[in-house]
Amino acid sequence: MMDRDHFAFVLQHSGQAKLAQAILIYRGNGGAPAPSYATVHEIDASGAVPVILPGRAATRAGLARLSQSLSRAARHLGLIPANALYADGHTLLWWVPPAQRHITFHCTQWPLADRAAVLPHPGLVFLCDKHRWQVWAVKGRRRPSGKTVLYRAPYFNVYDSGQICHGNVVLPQDNGFEHIGQWNAAFFDSRFTHVNAVAPLVRHPGGANAFWQMLLDDPPARFPSGALVRLPLRLNDLIARKEHDHA
Template identity: 25%
Template sequence: MKNISHLFNDVYAPVKALLIHQSPKGDKSYVEAFDIGANGRPINAHPLSVNETISLAESLNTSTGFNNNFLKSEGLLPGKVLYIHPSRDGFAVWHTREQEVDLLFKEGLQIPSGKSYVPPLIWKATKNDLYLYAIKTIGKVSAKTPLFRAPFFNLYENDRVCMGTVDTGMEQVHSLEDFMAQWERDFWGSYFSHLIGEHSPVQGNIVQLWQQQVKTRQKFPLDVLTPKQKTIKDILV
């Protein structure tokens, strides 16, 4: 936990006040700004200027809650990046190819932890949430590429990953490259423990599937993936 006790004695003096006016119908509004006089009372009422608006936006953008530097690349965009939405609640979408990874399973599943192949995946992540999808496309993907349910435990029906008590450490992420790497590390480094909901994300028995995959270390059988009736284009919102 970060120690902020040294900030408790800082004194902040008011310098500006904002008053928001709204029309009776609520469809129009404008912001009036006030300077704060020496006696602490608002003076010099005036419409919020362009410079004041920019200053306010920059101030909000540098706060911890709204900072989206994690969507800025250190250089040229990595080849696996498909889409970036650079808003206050921004997110990135990226693609990983078929690969062999280390998988961790809780003992209760009776699946041994170990290396296994996983299918090509589409990752969509904000600073707080991760959504995961599988695809059958081995080569280049496009907006029309069909999506399938990711064949893993710990996923909600809406494809959001349940990270449990995992500390994602996103406060220390300051670039797009670190952001993607952190999410991938956190996902593969967490234990698969349970299904969420009544339906298996694969066609067939998911426990038997991963028992076989870890045992044989064969390529992932794409025919067991369950279609989402969506394409990559549908998740770019």
């Protein structure tokens, strides 16, 4: 017996939603990837049980109109900013280029407990969905591609997984394109208080505390990318993982 999943949706307007059409997708068993075809079917709802009527081949124009209609309910709407890397309605990945930025430390485990300065930061990749807010570092100034190698984000308040401990920082309510700046501000304007990761944050004698103290005492023109810890992870791996989660 086939299990039946139950779902519900909320209308954004008054009235009722009626079953209007059905789309059947056919996939061939040859080639990689296998070719796909679609047919569009009207619905006969005159009886107690709706009936799918004979269909017609789907056209590109028809599928484009359907995609546009469905996208109105998607979470990520509007112009796609240049720093957006991936979006699927649930997850948003974006890139922050390397730059000089203000950073604040408030660390009771550190002799220099309260310090702040404008320092160089590496390029970063952020991931945000309804369950997690993560960050990794990347080398270079070019926009990342799928093959870009990821490095551990060299910051306090970040776990080994890349998950960010936001403490009492007020986070944006959504992860749409228009909120990327708010997420960046939530990260860079926070106070970095302690090391959360078990693995080394940076390649530096004395660890992360000594590394950031060195930058504060003698700020370099660029972030020392040689201190970044390489991970067995590429940008494509993050995307593949998210697509698997939503499959």
